[in-house]
Amino acid sequence: xxxxxxxxGGLVQPGGSLRLSCAASGFTVxxxxxxxxxxxxxxxxxxVSVIYSGGSTYYxxxxxxxxxISRHNSKNTLYLQMNSLRAEDTAVYYCARDIVSRELHYxxxxxxxxxxxxSS
Amino acid sequence: xxVLTQPPSVSVAxxxxxxxxxxxxxxxxxxxxxxxxxxxQAPVLVVYDDSDRxxxxxxxxxxxxxxxxxxLTISRVEAGDEADYYCQVWDSSxxxxxxxxxxxxxxx
Numbered sequence: 001x002x003x004x005x006x007x008x009g010g011l012v013q014p015g016g017s018l019r020l021s022c023a024a025s026g027f028t029v030x031x032x033x034x035x036x037x038x039x040x041x042x043x044x045x046x047x048v049s050v051i052y053s054g055g056s057t058y059y060x061x062x063x064x065x066x067x068x069i070s071r072h073n074s075k076n077t078l079y080l081q082m083n084s085l086r087a088e089d090t091a092v093y094y095c096a097r098d099i100v101s102r103e104l105h106y107x108x109x110x111x112x113x114x115x116x117x118x119s120s
Numbered sequence: 121x122x123v124l125t126q127p128p129s130v131s132v133a134x135x136x137x138x139x140x141x142x143x144x145x146x147x148x149x150x151x152x153x154x155x156x157x158x159x160x161q162a163p164v165l166v167v168y169d170d171s172d173r174x175x176x177x178x179x180x181x182x183x184x185x186x187x188x189x190x191x192l193t194i195s196r197v198e199a200g201d202e203a204d205y206y207c208q209v210w211d212s213s214x215x216x217x218x219x220x221x222x223x224x225x226x227x228x
Contacts, residue, residue, distance in 0.1 A: 035217060037163075045155070045163065045206050047217030058215040061121075094162055104169055105210035105217070106153035110162040 002026035002109045004095050009114030016085050016118070022078040022095030022111055030073040033098035035107060036080050038091035038116075046091075049080065050098065063089075085118045092116075122211045124220035131226040138194040140223045142207030145188060150209045152190040154183060157222075158203045166205075167192060194225070202227045 008020040020036070036048040049059045049069040057069050068081040078095050092115050096107035125143040132138040142152060152170050155163035165174050167183040170190065180195045194201055207220040 037217070037219075044204075044222040045157075045208075045219040047219060050215070050217065056215075060216060099168075103210075103212065104151050105212075106151075106165065106168050106208060107155075107163075107217075108165055108168075108174065110164075112162055 002097065004097065004109055004111035006093065006095055006111040006114040009093065009116045011117045011119065012085055013120050014086060014118055017081070017083045018085065018116060020080040020082065020093055020095075020114055020116070022080075024076050024078065024097075027097065029071050029076050029078055033100050033105075034069075034071065034078045035096045035098050036069060036078075037094045037096055037107070037110075038089075039094070039113075040088070040091040043091075048093070051078070082116070085116075087118050090116060090118045121214065121216070122209065122218050124207055124209065124218055126205075126207060126220040126223045128221070129224045129226065131228055132194075132197050133228045134197055134199060136197055138197050138201070138225055140192045140194075140205050140207075140225065142190040142192070142220050143188055144190075144209065147188055147190050147209065148186045150185075152183065152185050153208045154181075154192045155206045155208065156201075156203045157206065163206065197225075197227055199227050201225060 003025045035050045051069045066084045092113040094113045095111045097109045154167040157163040170185040171183040
């Protein structure tokens with residue numbers, strides 16, 4: 001059974017850093033594309049970042065240069081290192097498994113999310 | 121960047137058909153995917169590749185995509201279908217995911 005469990009969220013001051021983790025089971029993270037998607041309170045879904053099975057990474061403009069996606073193969077875990085955090089980064093952060101085939105690219109499994117609050 | 125436009129809300133009576141649209145420039149040339157999100161829960165994939173359903177999703181959920189509009193259709197709407205629905209595409213020119221703003225489906 002595929003499971004994704006996020007952790008690492010919490011309260012952080014503006015300008016601070018936080019690292020989110022997403023522990024996967026039932027499949028191999030390094031063999032799949034994996035994404036982070038966030039949702040600000042009362043708002044819609046916003047794609048944040050993706051890491052391809054080959055290691056390439058891409059980011060939304062809103063986080064580029066501040067966030068870094070990575071994975072630990074032996075721990076089968078996905079990470080999101082978030083630096084220079086701003087109030088507008090406050091959101092529930094979800095990790096998701098990507099399904100990619102030619103022009104198809106969607107998210108078939110999602111974690112339960114972890115809340116990040118950026119506030120002084 | 122590619123933009124997807126959804127109506128903020130759609131209301132329908134139980135047993136009727138709900139149609140939720142997702143507009144985008146020549147969206148018919150892209151594969152569109154739909155997610156259902158209930159309060160306090162993670163999104164759930166309900167339609168992928170315009171019109172395919174993951175296992176476990178009722179046949180009442182269907183999709184279509186042509187021209188500048190993709191549509192999620194929910195037939196014989198039930199109270200349990202009340203949720204937010206999001207469309208999604210992948211912008212392959214920039215390797216980025218794109219979500220619509222979401223539509224709140226209210227079952228009257």
